[in-house]
Amino acid sequence: MTDLLNDLLIRNARPYGDEAVDLLVQDGVVTGIGTGLTAPEGTEVFDAGGHVLLPGLVDLHVHLREPGGEESETIETGSHAAALGGFTAVFAMPNTDPVADTAVVVEHVRRRGEEVGLVDVHPVGAVTTGLKGEKLAELGTMAASAAQVRMFSDDGRCVNDPLIMRRALEYASALDVVIAQHAEDHRLTDGAQAHEGAIASRLGLAGWPATAEETVVARDCALAREAGAALHVCHVSSLHSIAVLRAAKAQGVRVSAEVTPHHLLLTDGRLTGYDPVNKVNPPLRTGADTQAMREALAEGVIDVVATDHAPHASQYKDTEWAAAKPGMLGLQTALSVVIHTMVEPGLLDWHGVARVMSERPAEIGNLPDQGRPIAVGEPATFALVDPDAQWTVRGPALASRAANTPYEGMRLPGAVVATVLRGRITARDGKVVA
Amino acid sequence: MANDRRGDVGEGQDPARELLSSADVARTIARIAHQIIEKTAFGPGNTGDLVLLGIPTRGAVLARRLAAAITEFTGVAPAVGSVDPTLYRDDLRRGPTRALVDTAVPEGGIDGKLVVLVDDVLMSGRTTRAALDALSDEGRPRAVQLAVLVDRGHRELPIRADYVGKNVPTSRAEKILVRLTESDDRDGVLIQRPGAAPAEPGVGTEAEPSVGTEAEPTIGTEAEPTTDGDDA
Amino acid sequence: MKHLLSIADLDAATATGLLDTASRLKDTLLGREVRKLPTLRGRTVVTLFYEDSTRTRVSFEIAGKWMSADTINVSAKGSSVSKGESLRDTSLTISAMGADCVIVRHPASGAAHRIAAWADKDAGTTGTHTSIVNAGDGTHEHPTQALLDAATLRERLGSVAGRRIGIVGDVLHSRVARSNVLLLSTLGAEVVLIAPPTLLPTGVAEWPCRVAHHLDAELPALDAVMMLRVQAERMHGGFFPSAREYSIAYGLDERRLALLPEGTPVLHPGPMVRGMEIAPAVADAPNAAVLAQVRNGVHVRMAVLYHLLAGAPE
Numbered sequence: 001m002t003d004l005l006n007d008l009l010i011r012n013a014r015p016y017g018d019e020a021v022d023l024l025v026q027d028g029v030v031t032g033i034g035t036g037l038t039a040p041e042g043t044e045v046f047d048a049g050g051h052v053l054l055p056g057l058v059d060l061h062v063h064l065r066e067p068g069g070e071e072s073e074t075i076e077t078g079s080h081a082a083a084l085g086g087f088t089a090v091f092a093m094p095n096t097d098p099v100a101d102t103a104v105v106v107e108h109v110r111r112r113g114e115e116v117g118l119v120d121v122h123p124v125g126a127v128t129t130g131l132k133g134e135k136l137a138e139l140g141t142m143a144a145s146a147a148q149v150r151m152f153s154d155d156g157r158c159v160n161d162p163l164i165m166r167r168a169l170e171y172a173s174a175l176d177v178v179i180a181q182h183a184e185d186h187r188l189t190d191g192a193q194a195h196e197g198a199i200a201s202r203l204g205l206a207g208w209p210a211t212a213e214e215t216v217v218a219r220d221c222a223l224a225r226e227a228g229a230a231l232h233v234c235h236v237s238s239l240h241s242i243a244v245l246r247a248a249k250a251q252g253v254r255v256s257a258e259v260t261p262h263h264l265l266l267t268d269g270r271l272t273g274y275d276p277v278n279k280v281n282p283p284l285r286t287g288a289d290t291q292a293m294r295e296a297l298a299e300g301v302i303d304v305v306a307t308d309h310a311p312h313a314s315q316y317k318d319t320e321w322a323a324a325k326p327g328m329l330g331l332q333t334a335l336s337v338v339i340h341t342m343v344e345p346g347l348l349d350w351h352g353v354a355r356v357m358s359e360r361p362a363e364i365g366n367l368p369d370q371g372r373p374i375a376v377g378e379p380a381t382f383a384l385v386d387p388d389a390q391w392t393v394r395g396p397a398l399a400s401r402a403a404n405t406p407y408e409g410m411r412l413p414g415a416v417v418a419t420v421l422r423g424r425i426t427a428r429d430g431k432v433v434a
Numbered sequence: 435m436a437n438d439r440r441g442d443v444g445e446g447q448d449p450a451r452e453l454l455s456s457a458d459v460a461r462t463i464a465r466i467a468h469q470i471i472e473k474t475a476f477g478p479g480n481t482g483d484l485v486l487l488g489i490p491t492r493g494a495v496l497a498r499r500l501a502a503a504i505t506e507f508t509g510v511a512p513a514v515g516s517v518d519p520t521l522y523r524d525d526l527r528r529g530p531t532r533a534l535v536d537t538a539v540p541e542g543g544i545d546g547k548l549v550v551l552v553d554d555v556l557m558s559g560r561t562t563r564a565a566l567d568a569l570s571d572e573g574r575p576r577a578v579q580l581a582v583l584v585d586r587g588h589r590e591l592p593i594r595a596d597y598v599g600k601n602v603p604t605s606r607a608e609k610i611l612v613r614l615t616e617s618d619d620r621d622g623v624l625i626q627r628p629g630a631a632p633a634e635p636g637v638g639t640e641a642e643p644s645v646g647t648e649a650e651p652t653i654g655t656e657a658e659p660t661t662d663g664d665d666a
Numbered sequence: 667m668k669h670l671l672s673i674a675d676l677d678a679a680t681a682t683g684l685l686d687t688a689s690r691l692k693d694t695l696l697g698r699e700v701r702k703l704p705t706l707r708g709r710t711v712v713t714l715f716y717e718d719s720t721r722t723r724v725s726f727e728i729a730g731k732w733m734s735a736d737t738i739n740v741s742a743k744g745s746s747v748s749k750g751e752s753l754r755d756t757s758l759t760i761s762a763m764g765a766d767c768v769i770v771r772h773p774a775s776g777a778a779h780r781i782a783a784w785a786d787k788d789a790g791t792t793g794t795h796t797s798i799v800n801a802g803d804g805t806h807e808h809p810t811q812a813l814l815d816a817a818t819l820r821e822r823l824g825s826v827a828g829r830r831i832g833i834v835g836d837v838l839h840s841r842v843a844r845s846n847v848l849l850l851s852t853l854g855a856e857v858v859l860i861a862p863p864t865l866l867p868t869g870v871a872e873w874p875c876r877v878a879h880h881l882d883a884e885l886p887a888l889d890a891v892m893m894l895r896v897q898a899e900r901m902h903g904g905f906f907p908s909a910r911e912y913s914i915a916y917g918l919d920e921r922r923l924a925l926l927p928e929g930t931p932v933l934h935p936g937p938m939v940r941g942m943e944i945a946p947a948v949a950d951a952p953n954a955a956v957l958a959q960v961r962n963g964v965h966v967r968m969a970v971l972y973h974l975l976a977g978a979p980e
């Protein structure tokens with residue numbers, strides 16, 4: 001039986017910004033691409049208005065806060081934000097309460113994602129029990145569970161102990177899963193509040209030195225090389241880390257890396273008013289760093305954009321700087337920031353955007369039905385983008401429970417017109433399609 | 435912040451009309467000096483009592499001029515200094531923060547002395563009131579008298595000058611500009627009609643925007659110019 | 667001036683205006699039996715201190731009282747802060763009670779900035795206006811300390827412009843050093859920071875000052891020297907090998923005092939650790955300006971209150 005809900009005729013869409021075509025979708029799969037296509041009676045016809053069609057976006061790094069942090073975000077509100085941002089799959093980090101370090105918790109997250117049904121929610125399992133960095137969590141059990149965990153991370157904390165990290169990589173190599181490292185040597189960032197540099201020194205904020213990232217990236221690349229394991233470096237922020245990644249990739253180390261939209265655009269110059277909406281970990285760095293991030297992303301040394309979407313209710317942000325929790329919203333602004341920082345300057349074309357926001361993330365996260373080419377026989381999982389639209393970011397208008405966007409009041413290019421997950425429209429014209 | 439004590443000056447507008455020329459100012463000061471000598475019996479053998487205290491900026495200049503004139507006429511010098519009423523004003527919150535100026539009480543203080551307060555223009559009397567309060571924190575004079583170069587009326591407090599250089603009936607909207615070479619470029623007293631700018635770059639105390647009560651009409655008071663008495 | 671949060675917000679004219687006011691207030695009160703001015707009658711000044719402090723809080727309190735403001739002290743220990751109330755709620759509550767000025771000390775850098783932002787936002791809806799004074803925020807700034815230091819230097823040296831001032835010690839953790847570097851350089855002085863590299867922040871190269879590591883080499887050319895306190899907790903943080911080695915390398919003893927030009931003022935923000943950064947004989951020498959600093963502190967804080975509260979609200 002064909003589920004009519006997942007049948008669709010998309011007219012006048014431009015895949016990857018190329019020539020306009022029609023796409024026929026049946027049972028969630030693309031069955032025809034051409035001009036002047038017709039569909040069986042009763043099929044929903046969707047006029048794409050000549051906008052750019054991309055494979056659905058995949059985010060390797062989000063915090064959905066459920067369970068335990070529902071005052072800031074839930075899997076439902078986070079799924080709304082993801083769908084509205086053009087995402088069809090997200091990886092939910094395990095720093096919840098309880099921590100996602102057992103099959104029970106990861107299965108709960110996966111199931112809640114399926115119930116909401118707007119985006120594929122893939123739980124990331126913790127590398128160590130309780131994110132304490134002391135003892136490996138049950139990686140094999142979580143991988144084999146109904147949640148089918150394919151990525152593990154202690155994100156928010158670094159697996160600081162080199163021996164634990166070595167064991168995690170070795171153990172993971174047999175499970176065909178990836179270890180995603182929050183690269184931060186905590187000994188070097190004790191009390192850190194901001195990028196260590198001229199601005200933090202003037203503001204009297206304890207510095208987070210770039211070397212705390214660079215040294216862990218270098219160490220982990222060596223460990224991954226010896227273990228033959230897949231390593232993913234979360235939210236690269238320092239230009240010095242890029243040289244390390246380039247060298248490791250040249251050696252054939254199985255390492256991938258992500259950059260956040262905010263590390264492509266924002267710098268520590270924003271800290272002068274001490275508004276904690278700009279507090280994030282790793283911290284906003286210098287203009288030289290953002291420039292290096294853009295170039296590395298264009299070059300492929302950094303593989304993907306991941307949002308590190310980190311909602312925090314106002315009581316965790318509307319405080320003095322030191323007391324504020326680090327993190328910022330990202331799901332609904334990511335594509336616009338990438339258009340602004342990468343497409344407009346000519347560093348990426350739409351094929352490039354598809355690569356860094358859909359295809360490579362799906363490969364790294366081991367998702368066989370995401371990040372696929374727009375072609376006959378492939379899943380009808382898309383993001384439709386109006387590249388000429390302009391919009392002004394307003395935190396309270398975003399779908400997340402929290403409003404901690406650093407882009408408040410900024411005018412950004414590009415709008416997600418529709419998101420399609422296996423033939424089903426999940427968001428359209430800025431509204432979730434429930 | 436130290437406010438700019440000068441008014442904005444437009445160009446090509448009506449010049450202010452001169453009330454007292456440079457020579458008039460000199461004659462007026464000399465006359466007041468004689469009156470002070472007469473009224474206080476200051477002179478050789480009676481020098482210990484009199485203290486002239488000017489209200490900055492131009493009142494302090496006038497006090498020094500009066501002291502010089504008294505010295506010339508009597509051969510002995512009276513004590514002279516200045517008292518800044520700013521910290522005692524009742525209108526501080528009505529304008530930008532005022533810069534403080536010198537309070538210089540002469541050696542020997544004011545306790546038991548006859549103090550003559552000196553100011554350039556007397557209008558509402560509020561500056562004088564503030565100066566009297568400042569004086570009372572400095573000490574306890576035997577008596578206090580008031581000398582002004584121009585009395586333009588519009589009193590808001592029961593204050594009257596003992597020595598007046600010239601009574602000038604004015605409307606509240608008019609400005610009186612006093613110029614003294616020590617603080618400005620020449621001596622003279624000008625009157626400026628509403629809307630006209632000073633003939634020269636803003637110099638008179640009266641030209642200060644929003645800082646002087648003397649220049650500000652006060653809500654609810656009679657706008658009728660007063661002409662109480664001739665020159666003293 | 668709406669708030670006093672950072673010396674960085676003051677240009678040379680504004681800073682000089684504050685110092686001039688302080689000096690006139692000092693002259694005005696000199697020798698008076700009754701040290702009370704009516705200027706801020708009916709205004710309410712609240713000190714909100716989240717850190718222990720005697721001299722700064724008392725200095726502000728005296729300054730307020732001498733200007734006839736009603737001065738109320740709130741310490742974090744005795745308020746609802748200990749019940750877990752947020753800084754935002756506490757500060758807005760104090761504003762709502764009618765404080766015209768809140769003087770805040772807090773261990774977090776930028777706390778005064780945040781309170782000012784909340785107060786301004788609140789003023790937009792309620793029409794009330796509260797000025798915020800930073801009395802020390804974390805390792806960021808301590809603006810009134812720098813102003814009183816500059817006032818003391820002006821008294822001792824005639825003027826600050828063109829003078830070479832050495833600041834010695836734990837610059838990294840010192841809000842006094844940050845404010846002083848900004849203020850003294852704004853006033854035209856040449857500032858030299860003298861400290862081991864571990865006690866200098868990364869990024870200090872972009873500050874408006876010079877950096878040196880050898881005290882003996884700098885002393886003969888200084889017009890004034892400011893010693894910073896070395897806090898006990900730093901001694902165990904690995905910033906330097908031992909108190910003894912620090913004292914040998916950076917302590918101001920009598921031998922070093924002799925290297926300074928005759929009569930060079932020695933400043934210290936207090937409290938002093940005698941025998942550590944400053945030898946007892948130096949602390950009590952005629953050069954030492956420590957008590958003059960404390961005296962000037964009251965007048966400088968009166969000047970700050972005058973500039974914030976005496977004029978029309980901005």
